[in-house]
Amino acid sequence: MKLTVVVPIRNESENVVPFYERAQKALELLTELEEWSLLFVNNASEDDSLERVLALRSTDPRVKVLSLSRDFGYHPALVAGLSAVDSDYYAVVDVDGEDPPELLVQFYEAIQQGAQVAYGIRSKRDEPPLVTFGRKLFYYANRQAADSEIVMWMGEFSMMTRQVRDAILAPNTTFPFLRAELGYVGFTRAGIPYLRAKRMHGKSHYNFWRMSRFAIAGILSSSSFPLRFVLYLAICIGLVFPIVVGVFRLSAEVAARLAIFCSMYFLLMSIPFIALYLARAYKNGVARPVYVVDWTKSQLDVESSLRSKEWLKV
Numbered sequence: 001m002k003l004t005v006v007v008p009i010r011n012e013s014e015n016v017v018p019f020y021e022r023a024q025k026a027l028e029l030l031t032e033l034e035e036w037s038l039l040f041v042n043n044a045s046e047d048d049s050l051e052r053v054l055a056l057r058s059t060d061p062r063v064k065v066l067s068l069s070r071d072f073g074y075h076p077a078l079v080a081g082l083s084a085v086d087s088d089y090y091a092v093v094d095v096d097g098e099d100p101p102e103l104l105v106q107f108y109e110a111i112q113q114g115a116q117v118a119y120g121i122r123s124k125r126d127e128p129p130l131v132t133f134g135r136k137l138f139y140y141a142n143r144q145a146a147d148s149e150i151v152m153w154m155g156e157f158s159m160m161t162r163q164v165r166d167a168i169l170a171p172n173t174t175f176p177f178l179r180a181e182l183g184y185v186g187f188t189r190a191g192i193p194y195l196r197a198k199r200m201h202g203k204s205h206y207n208f209w210r211m212s213r214f215a216i217a218g219i220l221s222s223s224s225f226p227l228r229f230v231l232y233l234a235i236c237i238g239l240v241f242p243i244v245v246g247v248f249r250l251s252a253e254v255a256a257r258l259a260i261f262c263s264m265y266f267l268l269m270s271i272p273f274i275a276l277y278l279a280r281a282y283k284n285g286v287a288r289p290v291y292v293v294d295w296t297k298s299q300l301d302v303e304s305s306l307r308s309k310e311w312l313k314v
Contacts, residue, residue, distance in 0.1 A: 117160045
């Protein structure tokens, strides 16, 4: 049995070696595995993150690197890593140490006991109360608006079987959002609570603006509610308007002004939502690759390289 751990990195030079040391100790406890590997997906780092990974690979061939041609974002990097190798089990963990790689042992045990997805439940974070409130608001709002199941408090920190990996990579979308896909495909899941730690080194790449964009992208990827909201708003205005005109016995002039106001309000609320989904549909129609691999800076075995190129052709 083979396990591949996908580790996205971008400008994480100081965290590469400490993470490797922690992950290596944890993975070596999984004696039932015939083989395991750490696949670092270099999202066009501008520091010496790539050089540090290559230095590790020179001493440990279980370290592999897939380097992207530019910064395609967090989720495309995960898709690239999951698509790149042929394995029995796959795991995703960040390199900064906030999600402990030691928990991979418990993930593996949960899968051996029958789960097909094992994930970490982020029970607590050391962060400002306002950020915590916004995070909770996102989870609850996303769950209420989503077209399919949303697993509460689940991030990308997880381990899955190959069957699950194939299922979450199947959608042909240019807007991958893996936690939504994991909720959609179902399968038997096991959640393991843990206390999220502080970053080992450096500062988080997520500021308030990027977290807001991430939240909006998550809702748009998992829900068509904003489009349904346009329908609900039209029905509401269509029913309420004649009632208001009749109850208050508005004159034709006042009713016309009110109708213009309601129409402008409806357009103001509906056009942005329609434009967002139309733009996403357009980009999905163009179907540009979610990521592009820079093979001159990547080091994988032959089978993995062929596997990646097959996925790029799909």
